[in-house]
Amino acid sequence: MKIVVTAADDNGLKAKLDSRFGRASYFAFVDTKDDSVEFIKNDAKNASSGAGVQAAQTVADTGADVLISGNIGPKAFDGLSRTDLEIYSGPEESIQKVIDEYQLGNLEQLESATKSAHAGLN
Amino acid sequence: MKKLTVISGKGGTGKTTVTANLAALAQDLVLADCDVDAPNLHLLMNPEVEEQEDYRGAKLAVKDDSKCIDCGKCYELCEFNAVTPDYEINDIKCEGCGLCVAQCPTDALTLEKQVTGDLFYSKSAVGPMVHAKLKIGAENSGKLVSEVKENAEQLAKEEGKDLVLVDGSPGIGCPVIASLNGVDGALIVTEPTQSGLADLKRVLEVVDHFSLPAMVAINKHDLNQNLSQEIKEFCQEKDVKLVGEIPFSTTIVEAMRQGELVMDYAADSEAAEAIEEIWGKVKKEL
Amino acid sequence: MQITVLSGKGGTGKTTVSTNLALSLPNVQFFDADVEEPNSYLFIKPDFADKSKSVLRKIPEVDQEKCTSCRACVDFCEYNALAMLGDEVLVYPEVCHSCGGCKHICPEGAITEKDKEAGEINWDLEVTEELEYWQGKMKIGEESSVPIIEELKEEIKPEKNVVMDAPPGTTCPTIEAAIDSDYCILVTEPTPFGLHDLKMAVEVVEELGKPYGIIINRAEEGENEIIEDYAAENNIDILLKIPFQRQIAELYSDGIPFVEELPEWKEKFQEVFADIQAVVE
Structure with missing residues (x-):
């Protein structure tokens, strides 16, 4: 299974989960078959607008089965929910720990965005 | 580490004055001026700029x-x-x-x-300060605001400070949202004027969306007792905590003209006491 | 003639100056272009009744039948307003800047445009015999106020004395409000803050090449030098000083323009207008 975790750094399986989605530093792409991990730099972090949308595109393009992050805004969530990705919320722990918790079935699957729209308030 | 953002909706209610005085009371913190369109906090904190970066x-x-x-x-x-x-x-x-x-x-x-702007890392008497200035005609998308805030948080982590105090952006648009993102509380400084009340209502909607504990301080509260009362009732109805009232006082204006904090200029004044009370309550809320 | 009232920062008295000036002059068309937080209606008290119209802007609409998922539009969009998710192009109207680019880029002609409401304009043609009032208001959820200010400016009648309350600051919306004016009034107060923000406003009007002058709000004998010295050094006119008086502050707090209670001020604003006219002509 292929899992994408939003990461604050690129320190292998020790890297920490980044609770931001659109402005996360990296996406850790983990293949559970061999526990290999590959880091994709999140270009959306520096986008002036639509960071969540751009990040959703990047994650969807990896072809992963599962996404684990912290707070996902409604725009990104709406987009991701049109793909086959399953979305989970994880703790700010190491990627290894987050994956373990996921496999133990301890993570919460998200059915809706965890925070309100930015632009929706303007 | 706790993060508090001071906002106002309307300009000129005393947001920056309150922020600076709270900083003096809190001591040992990291300051962030997220009003990148018209930054003023440095005028009261007189920080020494240690590093300057171009912001693209x-x-x-x-x-x-x-x-x-x-x-x-x-x-x-x-x-x-x-x-x-x-x-x-x-x-x-x-x-x-x-x-x-x-x-x-x-x-x-x-x-x-x-x-489109400059980013500054400075040292103030109460701790490190991150601030910025957008260039004329630039677009304030909130991104520079996020950058200021995130850099301040990073500094607080590195230097083991317990508090990040953010002078928030005015208005109700993207910049103010960016200055509230991920903080532990919002202190709204308002004034008893028709415009103050109208903007308080709009900015509270923004805070509500973040499910943050919101606190309100009324500046110049005795300028219009009826409207002050209306603001208090509005806060009660919305379940927002009123943390203090600052009198309409020439002391604050005089201190400002000298470029000084009320806390330093007239520590025993009514205004200074009111701000101390606010700080006490805010600390408890956080 | 169009006069735009600006300040480097909110809360210095921009609305106080613009509304009191408007109420002191004949044949006025007033515009509240501070569309994020229009507050001048609290003082002028217009009756909008049903006088309102929507400000529309264009956003893309994708014909999924014609779309071949080539992604050219997604790659093109600088604002990340388009994404290719689950085999469909999704449009995010809130972040779209209405540049129309995707429509031109799409090789299949699958993108057309539709209208989105960005805000509204309200007006009252007869607040008094001498005063016509226009206001723009940005819709919640919009990112840019510029389209609303642009549309508001379409209503300008050049034969009138136009007074425009601009958004505070020095960024795009302020510039949009001031760019076509004949004269700019910069409102400030005699404090280090006031001077700092005044200098920013001066940068804006200098960049635009407009004639301008200063009104000092919350003025107090013995304190005004901070602004006066700066004005003298830079050869800028000081048009008026509005004193720091509790009565004026109280009237403001109740939404009462002070020229209504203190009519002698009407003459002072008329003199300001005459001075401006002389400069412009």
Whole structure:
């Protein structure tokens, strides 16, 4: 299974989960078959607008089965929910720990965005 | 580490004055001035700038005259009237959409990131301070605000400070949202005027969306007792905590004219006591 | 003639100056272009009744039948307003800047445009015999106020004395409000803050090449030098000083323009207008 975790750094399986989605530093792409991990730099972090949308595109393009992050805004969530990705919320722990918790079935699957729209308030 | 953002909705209610005085009471913290359009906190904190960085925000179209054949395609296509009739780019109007760049038959146009602001890392008497200034005519998308805030949080982590105090952005748009993102509480400084109340209502909607504990302080509360009362009732109804009331006082204005904090200028004044009370309650809430 | 009232920062008295000036002059068309937080209606008290119209802007609409998922539009969009998710192009109207680019870029002609409401304009043609009032208001959820200010400016009648309350600051919306004016009034107060923000406003009007003058709000004898010295050094006119008086502050707090209670001020604003006219002509 292929899992994408939003990461604050690129320190292998020790890297920490980044609770931001659109402005996360990296996406850790983990293949559970061999526990290999590959880091994709999140270009959306520096986008002036639509960071969540751009990040959703990047994650969807990896072809992963599962996404684990912290707070996902409604725009990104709406987009991701049109793909086959399953979305989970994880703790700010190491990627290894987050994956373990996921496999133990301890993570919460998200059915809706965890925070309100930015632009929706303007 | 706790993070508090001071906001106001309307300008001129005393947001920055309150922020600076709270900083003096809190001591040993990291300050962030997220009012990047019109930063003022440095005028009261007099920080020493240690590092200055260019901030690159928006992209703009840039023309290479040697390649341009004056075909006028860019002029025809631009929805922002940012191309003049003699095919020059008007930087103030250009929104960096890239349409002219994509459609130019001779590749005479490119999109280039512009320096649209300055980012400062400074040292103040109460701790490190991060601030910034957008250039004239730049677009305030909230991104520079996020950058200031995140850098301040990073510094607080590195230096083991317990508090990040953010002078928030005015208004109700993207910048203020960016200055509230991920903080532990919002202190709204308002005043008993019709405009103050109208803007308090709008900015509270923003805070509500973040499910943050919101606190309200009324500045110049005795200027209009009826409206002060109305604000208090409104807060009660909305379940927002009133943390203090500062009197309409010339002491604050005098201190400001000297570029000093009320806390230093007249520590025993009514105004100074009111701000101390606010700090006590805010600390408890956090 | 169009006069735009600006300040480097909110809360210095921009609305106080613009509304009191408007109420002191004949044949006025007033515009509240501070569309994020229009507050001048609290003082002028217009009756909008049903006088309102929507400000529309264009956003893309994708014909999924014609779309071949080539992604050219997604790659093109600088604002990340388009994404290719689950085999469909999704449009995010809130972040779209209405540049129209995707429509031109799409090789299949699958993108057309539709209208989105960006805000509204309200007006009252007869607040008094001498005063016509226009206000723009940005819709919640919009990112840019510029389209609303642009549309508001379409209503300008050049034969009138136009007074425009601009958004505070020095960024795009302020510039949009001031760019076509004949004269700019910069409102400030005699404090280090006031001077700092005044200098920013001066940068804006200098960049635009407009004639301008200063009104000092919350003025107090013995304190005004901070602004006066700066004005003298830079050869800028000081048009008026509005004193720091509790009565004026109280009237403001209740939404009462002070020229209504203190009519002698009408003459002072008329003199300001005459001075401006002389400069412009």
